[in-house]
Amino acid sequence: MFSRFLTSALFAGASAGLLTGLLQLYFVQPVLLHAELYETGALVHFGADVVSAHPDLPGFDAVRDGLSLIFTMLTYTAYALILLAAMSFGEERGAVIDGRRGILWGVAGFVAFHLAPGFSLAPEVPGVAAADITARQIWWFATAGAALVALWLLAFGNGWAAWIGAAVLLLAPHVVGAPEPDSFSGPVPTEIGALFAARALGIGLAAWVLLGSFAGYFWQREGARSA
Numbered sequence: 001m002f003s004r005f006l007t008s009a010l011f012a013g014a015s016a017g018l019l020t021g022l023l024q025l026y027f028v029q030p031v032l033l034h035a036e037l038y039e040t041g042a043l044v045h046f047g048a049d050v051v052s053a054h055p056d057l058p059g060f061d062a063v064r065d066g067l068s069l070i071f072t073m074l075t076y077t078a079y080a081l082i083l084l085a086a087m088s089f090g091e092e093r094g095a096v097i098d099g100r101r102g103i104l105w106g107v108a109g110f111v112a113f114h115l116a117p118g119f120s121l122a123p124e125v126p127g128v129a130a131a132d133i134t135a136r137q138i139w140w141f142a143t144a145g146a147a148l149v150a151l152w153l154l155a156f157g158n159g160w161a162a163w164i165g166a167a168v169l170l171l172a173p174h175v176v177g178a179p180e181p182d183s184f185s186g187p188v189p190t191e192i193g194a195l196f197a198a199r200a201l202g203i204g205l206a207a208w209v210l211l212g213s214f215a216g217y218f219w220q221r222e223g224a225r226s227a
Helices: 002-039 062-092 099-118 133-156 160-176 190-226
Strands: none
Touching: 002 062, 002 190, 062 099, 062 133, 062 190, 099 133, 099 160, 099 190, 133 160
8 A cells, every 4th residue: 555655656746746847947937037137136127228028038057957847846746645645535435536537636736735825825926025934834834734624625525514614714814814014015027926926826737737637547557556
């Protein structure tokens, strides 16, 4: 059982992490590099001179981009361990786990780890105003944890009590509110921040769909092999 769990997580996490890392390098990293030009003062918007929205950005860097890919693969391997633990519990309760149904599990992971926290604490580019990082981290973990429990109740709970409890858990962190900065400031144009948030959430959804599908596929394959 442990071998099946570990093998599935490693293959699913590494595969999804590699593809996600490539998507991030192409779609997300250029936005971050653009924002950093404003953060460092290399570019200034709303000044006397018109600033191009398409500046020259650094190209491929083997060390930086290679480490980014490795870090992303490790991150999604850790996510795969969490997802497969949930899948194994679900299978014990009668859920069928395979590559297609794994997509639904992946979407649930995206909701818990990206969409639910991002609803009140959107992904941020460097240089924007932000609240204390410790307060944000505490709120993020609490929100993700509440969302995980809520989604489990929606999937496996019975009766109105479970469904109402799930709704309360999903809403409560946003009713309380995410930590906010005391004032708004920062040199980065809002258009860049909006593009970054949109692409971060979009890549997050793609990543979790891939992870769920791979996790379900490898879980089913390893189970059939050990049967």
